[in-house]
Amino acid sequence: MTEPRWLDEREMAAWQSFLRAGSRIGRHLERQLKEESGLSHQQYEILVRLADAPDGELRMTELAAHLVTSKSGLTYQIGRLERRGLVRRRTCESDVRGVHARLTADGGRALRAAAPGHVAAVREALIDVLDRGELDQLAESLGRVARRLEEGEAHTGTDNTPRR
Amino acid sequence: MTEPRWLDEREMAAWQSFLRAGSRIGRHLERQLKEESGLSHQQYEILVRLADAPDGELRMTELAAHLVTSKSGLTYQIGRLERRGLVRRRTCESDVRGVHARLTADGGRALRAAAPGHVAAVREALIDVLDRGELDQLAESLGRVARRLEEGEAHTGTDNTPRR
DNA sequence: TCACAGTCGTTCAAATTCGAACCACTCATC
DNA sequence: GATGAGTGGTTCGAATTTGAACGACTGTGA
Numbered sequence: 001m002t003e004p005r006w007l008d009e010r011e012m013a014a015w016q017s018f019l020r021a022g023s024r025i026g027r028h029l030e031r032q033l034k035e036e037s038g039l040s041h042q043q044y045e046i047l048v049r050l051a052d053a054p055d056g057e058l059r060m061t062e063l064a065a066h067l068v069t070s071k072s073g074l075t076y077q078i079g080r081l082e083r084r085g086l087v088r089r090r091t092c093e094s095d096v097r098g099v100h101a102r103l104t105a106d107g108g109r110a111l112r113a114a115a116p117g118h119v120a121a122v123r124e125a126l127i128d129v130l131d132r133g134e135l136d137q138l139a140e141s142l143g144r145v146a147r148r149l150e151e152g153e154a155h156t157g158t159d160n161t162p163r164r
Numbered sequence: 165m166t167e168p169r170w171l172d173e174r175e176m177a178a179w180q181s182f183l184r185a186g187s188r189i190g191r192h193l194e195r196q197l198k199e200e201s202g203l204s205h206q207q208y209e210i211l212v213r214l215a216d217a218p219d220g221e222l223r224m225t226e227l228a229a230h231l232v233t234s235k236s237g238l239t240y241q242i243g244r245l246e247r248r249g250l251v252r253r254r255t256c257e258s259d260v261r262g263v264h265a266r267l268t269a270d271g272g273r274a275l276r277a278a279a280p281g282h283v284a285a286v287r288e289a290l291i292d293v294l295d296r297g298e299l300d301q302l303a304e305s306l307g308r309v310a311r312r313l314e315e316g317e318a319h320t321g322t323d324n325t326p327r328r
Numbered sequence: 329t330c331a332c333a334g335t336c337g338t339t340c341a342a343a344t345t346c347g348a349a350c351c352a353c354t355c356a357t358c
Numbered sequence: 359g360a361t362g363a364g365t366g367g368t369t370c371g372a373a374t375t376t377g378a379a380c381g382a383c384t385g386t387g388a
Binding site for chain 4 (some may be wrong): 355
Binding site (some may be wrong): 014 | 165168169170174175177178180181182184185186187188189192232280283284286289290294296299303304305306307309310312313314
């Protein structure tokens with residue numbers, strides 16, 4: 001194997017900033033949500049996806065594709081949310097294997113209650129720290145990064161791989 | 165409470181890209197490291213910090229400040245690495261409470277063995293997807309974001325708060 | 329219509345993570 | 359030098375995460 005192309009100083013700076021920002025923001029949001037709404041960020045995202053879904057419900061697999069969990073992780077979290085009455089499970093009529101998850105009225109309320117604080121935290125941590133141009137640039141750059149990886153995930157053996 | 169300032173479309177795009185890129189890259193690296201080197205990203209970072217340390221060793225607290233774990237998480241991972249002989253612990257002579265962590269020869273070898281593949285993965289996932297200008301912009305923007313949050317963490321009750 | 333490869337979601341055990349409680353110690357003050 | 363607030367790291371239990379294995383089912387092609 002030939003000598004690898006190490007990161008030069010500027011590349012390293014970008015990488016480190018990305019890493020640090022990612023983890024700090026993650027912590028920031030996690031704490032805020034847990035404290036003010038008793039939800040994990042993971043759970044909040046699930047509720048959002050369900051609320052945004054066209055029919056108000058989603059198949060487990062679709063849900064997992066949007067989120068960052070493994071299939072089993074999703075099962076766990078949905079179970080948790082169901083126990084709290086925020087989400088309900090329903091077997092899919094066209095495919096008995098399938099399961100629809102749907103927001104309950106309580107779930108909707110919980111989401112509406114949590115949203116303002118969460119958005120404020122996102123603003124505080126990221127959005128309001130950057131100007132318009134920086135935001136657009138970020139969306140453009142990281143959007144490309146995310147898209148590439150999502151495509152590439154199709155053929156790996158990971159548990160919850162979308163495999164579209 | 166007044167109506168919160170929701171995110172407009174462009175802000176949302178930036179936020180979503182950031183989230184997705186972060187988690188996808190995390191998974192990407194985690195998998196690559198685990199497969200090719202048997203290390204978690206967390207562990208890899210620990211080894212890097214120790215290797216870069218001026219005296220080849222660091223206090224647990226210093227280490228925790230750089231990384232993203234809680235104090236207890238660090239104790240756990242260092243224990244793990246120690247069991248594998250990659251790291252050694254030594255009580256600090258100036259302060260009996262303190263503990264120095266230091267890379268062993270094996271640890272150095274493990275790091276050198278893991279580094280090329282890891283760097284390649286970072287390039288593939290992030291660095292080589294962006295051009296020079298984008299990289300600099302990213303470093304600038306997210307650097308600011310990270311710095312702000314790190315400052316703000318000083319007075320929160322989190323476990324491993326750096327508290328400098 | 330009969331395999332049969334692939335899909336869906338769950339279950340399982342193992343690994344990791346976190347915060348709170350804790351113990352031993354240090355340091356500034358009295 | 360005693361005292362008390364604060365630090366540094368570990369330990370503990372609970373929550374979460376993951377991949378592998380599983381059981382049930384689907385859809386396709388012979």
